[in-house]
Amino acid sequence: MKLKGSYIAVVAAAAIVIAFPAFLGAYPLNVARSVMTYMALAISWDMLLRSGQISFGIAGLFGLGSYASALAVLRGGMNPFASVLFAAAFAALVAFALGFAILRLRAMYFSITTLALMEIFRIVMQNLHDFSGGPEGVVLPKIIFDGYSPALYWLCLGGLFLTIGVSWYFEKSKMHLALTAIRNDETSARSNGVNIFKYLLIAFVATSALQGMMGAIQVQSYGFTTPDTAFDANFLMLPMAMALLGGIHSTIGPMAGAVLLGIASEWLKLKIPYGHLVVYGVIIILVILFMPQGLFGLARKAMRNRRKAGANNE
Amino acid sequence: MSKLETVGLTKSFSGLVAVKDVSFHMDEGEILGIIGPNGAGKTTFIHLVSGILMPTSGSITFKGRDITYAPAHVRSRIGIARTYQLIHPLENLKVIENVMVGAVFSKDKSLKAARKSAEAICAELELDGLNRDTTQLSILEIKKMEIARALANEPEVLFLDEVMAGLNSDETKQVIATVQRIARERKMAVGVVEHVMGVIRELTERVIVLEAGELIAEGPYETVSKDPRVVEAYLGGAA
Numbered sequence A: 001m002k003l004k005g006s007y008i009a010v011v012a013a014a015a016i017v018i019a020f021p022a023f024l025g026a027y028p029l030n031v032a033r034s035v036m037t038y039m040a041l042a043i044s045w046d047m048l049l050r051s052g053q054i055s056f057g058i059a060g061l062f063g064l065g066s067y068a069s070a071l072a073v074l075r076g077g078m079n080p081f082a083s084v085l086f087a088a089a090f091a092a093l094v095a096f097a098l099g100f101a102i103l104r105l106r107a108m109y110f111s112i113t114t115l116a117l118m119e120i121f122r123i124v125m126q127n128l129h130d131f132s133g134g135p136e137g138v139v140l141p142k143i144i145f146d147g148y149s150p151a152l153y154w155l156c157l158g159g160l161f162l163t164i165g166v167s168w169y170f171e172k173s174k175m176h177l178a179l180t181a182i183r184n185d186e187t188s189a190r191s192n193g194v195n196i197f198k199y200l201l202i203a204f205v206a207t208s209a210l211q212g213m214m215g216a217i218q219v220q221s222y223g224f225t226t227p228d229t230a231f232d233a234n235f236l237m238l239p240m241a242m243a244l245l246g247g248i249h250s251t252i253g254p255m256a257g258a259v260l261l262g263i264a265s266e267w268l269k270l271k272i273p274y275g276h277l278v279v280y281g282v283i284i285i286l287v288i289l290f291m292p293q294g295l296f297g298l299a300r301k302a303m304r305n306r307r308k309a310g311a312n313n314e
Numbered sequence B: 001m002s003k004l005e006t007v008g009l010t011k012s013f014s015g016l017v018a019v020k021d022v023s024f025h026m027d028e029g030e031i032l033g034i035i036g037p038n039g040a041g042k043t044t045f046i047h048l049v050s051g052i053l054m055p056t057s058g059s060i061t062f063k064g065r066d067i068t069y070a071p072a073h074v075r076s077r078i079g080i081a082r083t084y085q086l087i088h089p090l091e092n093l094k095v096i097e098n099v100m101v102g103a104v105f106s107k108d109k110s111l112k113a114a115r116k117s118a119e120a121i122c123a124e125l126e127l128d129g130l131n132r133d134t135t136q137l138s139i140l141e142i143k144k145m146e147i148a149r150a151l152a153n154e155p156e157v158l159f160l161d162e163v164m165a166g167l168n169s170d171e172t173k174q175v176i177a178t179v180q181r182i183a184r185e186r187k188m189a190v191g192v193v194e195h196v197m198g199v200i201r202e203l204t205e206r207v208i209v210l211e212a213g214e215l216i217a218e219g220p221y222e223t224v225s226k227d228p229r230v231v232e233a234y235l236g237g238a239a
Helices: A002-023 A026-049 A058-076 A080-102 A107-127 A149-172 A174-184 A186-190 A196-222 A234-246 A252-271 A276-290 A294-313 B042-050 B072-078 B095-106 B111-124 B139-152 B169-186 B197-203 B228-235
Strands: B002-013 B016-027 B031-035 B057-062 B080-082 B157-161 B189-193 B206-211 B214-219
Touching: A002 A026, A002 A149, A026 A058, A026 A149, A026 A196, A026 A234, A026 A252, A058 A080, A058 A107, A058 A196, A058 A234, A080 A107, A080 A196, A149 A174, A149 A196, A174 A186, A174 A196, A174 B095, A186 A196, A186 B072, A234 A252, A234 A276, A234 A294, A252 A276, A252 A294, B002 B042, B016 B042, B016 B057, B016 B189, B016 B206, B016 B214, B031 B042, B031 B197, B042 B072, B042 B080, B042 B157, B042 B189, B072 B080, B072 B095, B080 B139, B095 B111, B095 B139, B111 B139, B139 B157, B139 B169, B157 B169, B169 B189, B169 B197, B189 B197, B206 B228, B214 B228
Parallel strands: B031 B189, B031 B206, B080 B157, B157 B189
Antiparallel strands: B002 B016, B002 B057, B206 B214
């Protein structure tokens, strides 16, 4: 049974990553958390991309989630764990409201608008001195789980698992048909009963909630944030590069891209501080030029060719 | 009883009137031919009825319900399906998934139920290799897939817009005959836009003729084809 085999592989892989804290120290766990955060963002970016909409706003929702969570704890006295859920709900609500305006836009008009929104969120946070701490940002009284690194790791892993789960649901349910139909041919989708706006809104709200949640987990794990950290272009560029490298329109592609690029970026950051962004840019350009389907796309193509060659030899 | 009815339907594109004051009706289980020279407004008319374009004036009613400005997805859900003159495959979905889209979104079927009904429809249209990519299909197979997708909407009114353009008339007849048989079983009304008059003559009971956006004749093909206005529209006034 092929299905059973892959099921066992997934459970085994999950068990191994859950057990990481047993044999990894604080620094590797820290790196792992960073990779997982980017991975979740890469997957969520890809989820909306499956409808053909290229969002440049993921860092905006991520930062918004960071601030929602930090301020809920700081100003509202909310439990840090509850604040993560609150941030996800808040990001979802913002996406829902904005969605009515911006989901009617397509292609670069949508992309540019989401990029502008990200900048607006950052400027708002930077200028609400009394409420958000202005450019200095916010410092939380304490880090969640008292900064115990295995717990922080598991929290982040939980966020990642949830993201993977939602993405998997998008792949296996009628969301897959809806989003692919919208991406391929909106006219055809419409005349076959697909309510385009509804499915775009579901995808936009769901992915924004996940991005907000990851932002909240990030801020609760570090205990502080500033407008420049929360809305860092890294949280946009790197996930995009990861998804493109691994292979878009799937869950597994962005995951593979995140592992490769996440580990490479840790190394690059040490070797060429601040220069690593250039490297991501180059990767995006090279991937788009030479393998637009990413690594998994290449692998699929190679497998098809081998099957074809095999069939020809028989 | 008439299923679909338009009254004074008009569409103009900044001055150019593509469809002008067309009143027509389609009855349960009837096969209606929609003919006219190139640029007569046949496709625009179908765009209006299926909600891809919104009319400038006039009204559209479906089973007594006003749907003049209803969005396209709502119309396909209540029972109006169509195919396109130019092919519209969903190239990142398998053949079977292409067909399932109609059943899943228009009839709210589960993926499993949609797959089952899609398979049944494809079998009727003699379309196989359902797990292929659409890029592997021949033009005939793509056309069949798009008809199957429209049928998976389980429409009460179906429009086939030059569905067989680019195919020979035997293939065309075979496919339309299959649709006709399905239409009889389901008591579905079918509107067929076709340039091959043999197909129209053999398969349709009633014909409407559009010329320059206007409905100029209506009736059985034999009568309509002798109508001087129709002859003039096709052959030109000077003759």
